[in-house]
Every structure is written in C-alpha cells, then in structure tokens.
Amino acid sequence: MEETVTDTEVDVAFDEDGLVPAIAQDAETGEVLMLAYVSPEALERTRETGLAHYYSRSRDELWQKGKTSGHVQQIESVRVDCDADTLLYLVEQEGGACHTGHRSCFYRTIEGETVGERVFDPETVY
C-alpha cells in the first residue's frame, strides 16, 4: 500500500470519548496559544490540509480553526507526547487564537491579572 499523509506512524491513544487534547503553540515565538480536543478525523484533516482542525465537545462537531474568523493555524509540525495521549500542534497563527481577541487564550494569570496581548476586536470578527 502506498503511504499517504494520513498514515500515523505513532499510534495516538485516543480516550474513551475518541479524543485527545492538543496544545497549539506558535512555532516562531513559542507562545502557547490554546488547548482544544482532537478526534481521529480532526487529526486526519489537519494532516491532509496543513490547517489545524479540532473537535468541539460542546457542539459535538469537527471544526477548522479560523474558518469563520479567518484566524487559521498553518501547521508546521505535529508532535506526540511519550504516552501518545496528547498532541502538540506547532503553528503559524493568523491574527489571534482566542475568541476574546487575545493572541493567546492564556492571557490571564490565575490571580486574574491580564498579561496577554489583545490583537483584534471580537465584535468586528464574529
């Protein structure tokens, strides 16, 4: 059989819901942008298209990051952790990753201080 882009040499250990968490990290700056969940189909689409796809647990559907907002994530590399139950997407992020308009979803400390940069106005995007 011919090897295709969807062949996964590392066997990903999807959980009982068929998902694994995926961390998106800015490939250039190293900033951690977001965490979302990935189904086998989302991973396949990600690898096929070179654009980050996830699975929404609340909406129960596959989604392409940035499809509505234009804030897509171009995949540079997909990494797998030692237990193969977490993915790391190294990406080139258009605009901001967060629906609040911040570059990263991790824009607050647990003490409630805003430390992240706001890069767009969500009112004009969504």
Add this chain to the structure above:
Amino acid sequence: MEETVTDTEVDVAFDEDGLVPAIAQDAETGEVLMLAYVSPEALERTRETGLAHYYSRSRDELWQKGKTSGHVQQIESVRVDCDADTLLYLVEQEGGACHTGHRSCFYRTIEGETVGERVFDPETVY
C-alpha cells in the same frame, strides 16, 4: 477573611472528574514540556509550595513532579485560559520533564521522528 495564597481569583472550571489539564512550559525557553491533570488540591499545593503538583488519573493520587527523580518544576506563574478549563504552568524545570529521559515529553513528531533532546538516563534516575 484574610486572603491566602490558595484563593483563586479566577474560578477554575474543573470537569466532572474534578480535573483540568495543565500544560507545563519552560518559562525561559518556551519549550512545552508536558501535559498532566490537576485537581483542586493539586492546584492548591502548587500555589502553596511553588512546586508543580498534578493528579495522576492512573494511580488516582496527588503527586509532586520530581519528588522521586529530583526533576522538580519551580512555578514562575500559573495562567488560566479564556474558558478557565485549562491551566498553563510556567516553570523552571530541573533536569528533564519526561520519564524517558527527554527534556520534553513531546520529543517525537507524529511521523515518529525523534526531535527532542535526551538529558538523562532513566535507568539511573528511577
């Protein structure tokens, strides 16, 4: 009531199992080191001691990272994402984060290529 270090100004949205995923990132280099799960008690200990604590789902217990190996994680900051259901620990990592001896658990691409640095021999540590 006096404010203590365990007061959480951002209300963390623990899931039905009482856990949230926490990403550990090297505060200096930006390298993503690992992902593990955190219970309210693990978070409290982390904030009290300044050392990363997690909750093991397989062993069903609280653990301090590096307690056995010495490869502790000193906490520089704890960040919370927009939905408050994921944490980001910014840490100073002693030795390596991964039980395989690698600096980061994300030492492989999904294609199976090793890209991460090995910093210790697990045989001599565990």
